[in-house]
Structure formats: C-alpha cells, structure tokens
Amino acid sequence: MDKKSKITMTDVAREAGVSQATVSLILNNAQSIKLSEETRQRVIAAAQRLGYKKIPAPHKPEGQEEIAVLINAMPSYDPFVDALSQARDAAWRYDALLTIYDYGDDNELALRIIRQLEQRRCAGIILASPITSAIDFSVFENCTPLPLVLLNVYDHAYPLQPTFLPDxxxxxxxxxxxxxxxxxxxxxxxxxxxxxxxxxxxxxxxxxxxxxxxxxxxxxxxxxxxxxxxxxxxxxxxxxxxxxxxxxxxxxxxxxxxxxxxxxxxxxxxxxxxxxxxxxxxxxxxxxxxxxxxxxxxPYTELGRMAVEYLCQGEDNATRVTMAGKLKxxxxxxx
CATH class of the missing domain: 3.40.50.2300 (Response regulator)
Known part of the structure; x- marks a missing residue:
C-alpha cells in the first residue's frame, strides 16, 4: 500500500493543528456546525499537502450553482434517462443543482433559455438528446460565455467541442x-x-x-x-x-x-x-x-456523469469521448 493511501484524518488534524473531530466535520462537508472559513481552508490545504484522497468539493454559502441540461425532447422511458439521473447525482456531489429544459428542438427557444441562464449562477450548459444524433452547432457557437458541452449529440464540423457519445x-x-x-x-x-x-x-x-x-x-x-x-x-x-x-x-x-x-x-x-x-x-x-x-x-450513466464532471472541474481542454456499452x-x- 502506498504512502498516500495510508493518510488518515488523524494525520490531517496533526498537520492542520486542529482536532480530529474538526477535520471530520470539514472533510465530510457537515453543515450542522458552523466553522470559520479560515479553519476550513487550513484543513483542506493540509489534506491536499498530505495527499488525502477524499477531499470534497466546497459548499458555497452564497447559494448553489446550476448545471443546465437543454434537451430537444423529453423521453418518458428511455435508457437515456440513466444519463440524466447520473448527471443529477454528479451535480449534487459538486454542490450544484441539475435543471432540465425541454426546448422541443426549437433553437430559438434554446437560445432564449441560455440568455436567461447567463443571469443566474450557472456553471455550464449541456446540450443533449435522448437519441444519438447530429445537430447544427453553429447556432450555439459563441452564443454564450458559459461553458457548453454536448451529450449524445455531435457536430462533425466542431471536433474540438467537448462531446460525450456512445460508440x-x-x-x-x-x-x-x-x-x-x-x-x-x-x-x-x-x-x-x-x-x-x-x-x-x-x-x-x-x-x-x-x-x-x-x-x-x-x-x-x-x-x-x-x-x-x-x-x-x-x-x-x-x-x-x-x-x-x-x-x-x-x-x-x-x-x-x-x-x-x-x-x-x-x-x-x-x-x-x-x-x-x-x-x-x-x-x-x-x-x-x-x-x-x-x-x-x-453507457449513458457514465456519459452523463462525465459531462457534469467536465463542467464542474473547470476543464478548459477540449475532449471528445466515445464509449462502448456492455453486452447483456x-x-x-x-x-
């Protein structure tokens, strides 16, 4: 077992000069007891220096961010629902709320939704479809300063646009x-x-x-x-x-x-x-x-999670993921 995997909360407490209970509260994102931001930052920094693996995303006191999914049709039951479920769970782990907008394949409506999202604390936008299909991404190119990724849709004319697809x-x-x-x-x-x-x-x-x-x-x-x-x-x-x-x-x-x-x-x-x-x-x-x-x-569960993580982790490098599924x-x- 390597050194990093042996790091415990006791080690972090010793490094940060606080009690193990305080470390536990901070690293588990406990909200019931209020701790100073200085203490929280000191514990997080100590955990990072030691290589403690389970460092949570910070909760933001000013309110939760939003991850918006703009989908061109809402499925009643479809395997793509798994992508939305995993995207919701991944967003929650990053202290963000996943919101879903059905724009009915109406690009003008989608652009109006995007303009409204710019007025809120939106971390990014996912353009999606329950059916793997091509879209005209030129409609959305440079339409917003918000990060934008594609899930189950693509445009071959934009190979550098972050895209997540089944293979x-x-x-x-x-x-x-x-x-x-x-x-x-x-x-x-x-x-x-x-x-x-x-x-x-x-x-x-x-x-x-x-x-x-x-x-x-x-x-x-x-x-x-x-x-x-x-x-x-x-x-x-x-x-x-x-x-x-x-x-x-x-x-x-x-x-x-x-x-x-x-x-x-x-x-x-x-x-x-x-x-x-x-x-x-x-x-x-x-x-x-x-x-x-x-x-x-x-692989919709993995793709939905990856699309949210790409936005929440502040990635600035283009990525194009095509993932094979599992034989049942x-x-x-x-x-």
Missing part, C-alpha cells in the same frame, strides 16, 4: 461477434432510418465483425426500416424467406425486436433454437420478453 460502431461489433461466437454464420441486420449516423455506425460495426471472422457480407441480409414494429415484422419475414435464411437476427433497437419476435412466431420459428435474436440499447422490455432479449446496454446476454442467444 455505436464498437457496440454493434461486439454484438455481432457474440452471435458468431455462439455459432451463427448467417446474421441478418435490420437497421433503422438511413439518415441517422447511428444506423451507419451500427452497420459498419456489423460488417467489421463479419470480416474479422472471415464470414462473407450478404447484402440480402441487411434490411433498412424506419424503426417501426410493423416494418421490422416485414423485414424479418423477408430475410426468413430467403433460399438460405439467417440463423441469427440483429435488430438495431430493442423496440424493433417486438416485430421480429412476432414474425418468427407467425412462421413457427423458435428463438433461439432455430434463430437467435439480438437487440440494441437494453430497454426495459429486453428483460420482459420471452425469451429474454440479449442487448447492448449503452440473455436467453434469446443462448442455445
């Missing part, structure tokens, strides 16, 4: 690899709307996994849809009626797998015995289907 390519690659490792040799991929970058990234990850495994890419096994259940039902029937049907189907969202399951039931095809089925984004329904659905849990293996791919 659709890596997620699709690991899902396709999982199907191959479980014996699949002909994997169909039912995609969402073609205009979305996320659809292209997931398709690219699917193709890369096939190539790395030495399996041929068959264009007939890729069917584009508009994310709707009836479209997925049609696409599933289409690929299952090929002369050589697939032995696995990878849908670009969990919602789409409802149509896939329905089509396979109509065709009297068993999951996973005759064909494996996998989804994407690990929505609540994944654990409620029969059989339970294998999916990819997107369930009955739909376990033969």
């Amino acid at each position: 659709d390519y890596a997620n699709a690659l690991q899902m396709t690899r999982h199907l191959i490792e479980n014996g699949a040799t002909r994997i169909a991929h039912i995609t969402g709307d073609d205009w979305m970058d996320a659809s292209h990234q997931r398709l690219a990850g699917y193709k890369a996994a096939l190539e790395k495994s030495g399996l041929p890419f068959d264009q007939q096994l890729v069917v584009k849809t508009n994310w709707q259940i009836d479209e997925t039902l049609r696409a599933t029937r289409q690929v299952m009626q090929l002369p050589t049907p697939p032995d696995a189907i990878f849908c670009a969202s969990d919602w789409m797998t409802l149509g896939c399951y329905q089509a396979l039931a109509q065709l009297n095809i068993q999951v996973p015995q005759q064909v494996m089925v996998a989804g994407y984004d690990d929505q609540r329904i994944a654990d409620q289907l029969t059989p339970k659905l294998t999916s990819v849990q997107l 293996i369930r009955g739909s791919t376990q033969r």
